Amino acid sequence: MTLRPEYILTLSCPDQRGIVHSVSGFLAQHGCNIIDSAQFGDAQSASFFMRVHFAVEDSAVGETVLRAEFAILGSQLQMEWQLHDAHHKPRVMLMVSKIGHCLNDLLFRYKSGLLPVEIKAIVSNHTDFYQLAASYNIPFHHLPLVAGASAEAKQVQEDKILDIVSSNEIELVVLARYMQILSPALCTALKGRAINIHHSFLPSFKGAKPYYQAHERGVKLIGATAHFVTSDLDEGPIIEQDVERVDHAMDPETLTAIGRDVECVVLARAVKWFVEHRILLNGHKTVVFR
Structure with missing residues (x-):
């Protein structure tokens, strides 16, 4: 059985309104379904942290596209982010x-x-x-x-x-x-x-x-x-x-x-x-x- 593509996105950035909305909206627009999501806003450092595990359900959307287009959002929100293949064993x-x-x-x-x-x-x-x-x-x-x-x-x-x-x-x-x-x-x-x-x-x-x-x-x-x-x-x-x-x-x-x-x-x-x-x-x- 072929495993569907799944990824884990981790990010940190300056805390601000609308980060979760922006990330979830991006994934929805690119045919992705969120499996698990967690986030934390640290008042002391004014930083926001997020981990999202999602599956790609649109066969036309590949990892190259995801990386290139998320980089635009990441730049806008001053993110440090990484995208990991969830099936990869480190x-x-x-x-x-x-x-x-x-x-x-x-x-x-x-x-x-x-x-x-x-x-x-x-x-x-x-x-x-x-x-x-x-x-x-x-x-x-x-x-x-x-x-x-x-x-x-x-x-x-x-x-x-x-x-x-x-x-x-x-x-x-x-x-x-x-x-x-x-x-x-x-x-x-x-x-x-x-x-x-x-x-x-x-x-x-x-x-x-x-x-x-x-x-x-x-x-x-x-x-x-x-x-x-x-x-x-x-x-x-x-x-x-x-x-x-x-x-x-x-x-x-x-x-x-x-x-x-x-x-x-x-x-x-x-x-x-x-x-x-x-x-x-x-x-x-x-x-x-x-």
């Missing part, structure tokens, strides 16, 4: 070090059809998960980086990362517990298309064994944060967060297990929302249409 690269729970979770969701993506590569500075990658028939790239590596060695390693991104036409890079700090240059190259996951204890519990530190302080909530990668370490625009309640009877290993479960769920949500084009940047924040 190409994803996963990066991991020696802790594999997020990697394993994403691979299972991918194989089960719960994540509409194509995972084209797994990159690691260790070899721990090459067999896991092979079991999913996904190319595994071992790019070692020894402790205390020079800036030149780090540059060589990151150049190889970018080569993999380029050769596979990667649209999203997921740091699934990749325990290396990306250089400012790599962060810039991946701006808006790289997601990281970390425990929500930052900055309170930095460094090694955060769950052990949290246990020593008797925390009652543990959680995780997924955010876009920027050169400001762990300070990129937040996409998703969640927490679980814990208590005094739990040892550090139990806290660690609970925390890792939360990390998996939070990262999976962020990845799913990204590939479904539900995340729009709003300065240092995000608008997420769920």
Whole structure:
């Protein structure tokens, strides 16, 4: 069965009257039927955000026509906009070090059809998960980086990362517990298309064994944060967060297990929302249409 053309339009622009009317009117005039629509006007930034999922029901209207003619409306309303093929599965690269729970979770969701993506590569500075990658028939790239590596060695390693991104036409890079700090240059190259996951204890519990530190302080909530990668370490625009309640009877290993479960769920949500084009940047924040 031939799938009818469907697209997802995302946009942001200065807030003003008539934006929804203009967009819906444009789609109606071009033989399109809206399947789902969400919008948000941010009073603080005076900006308007919108996501529209629609089907093209007029066979005479193609993507080229839609793009060319919507560009006129976009210019009139000072829009930043993107048009995505709703049937396209974005190409994803996963990066991991020696802790594999997020990697394993994403691979299972991918194989089960719960994540509409194509995972084209797994990159690691260790070899721990090459067999896991092979079991999913996904190319595994071992790019070692020894402790205390020079800036030149780090540059060589990151150049190889970018080569993999380029050769596979990667649209999203997921740091699934990749325990290396990306250089400012790599962060810039991946701006808006790289997601990281970390425990929500930052900055309170930095460094090694955060769950052990949290246990020593008797925390009652543990959680995780997924955010876009920027050169400001762990300070990129937040996409998703969640927490679980814990208590005094739990040892550090139990806290660690609970925390890792939360990390998996939070990262999976962020990845799913990204590939479904539900995340729009709003300065240092995000608008997420769920």
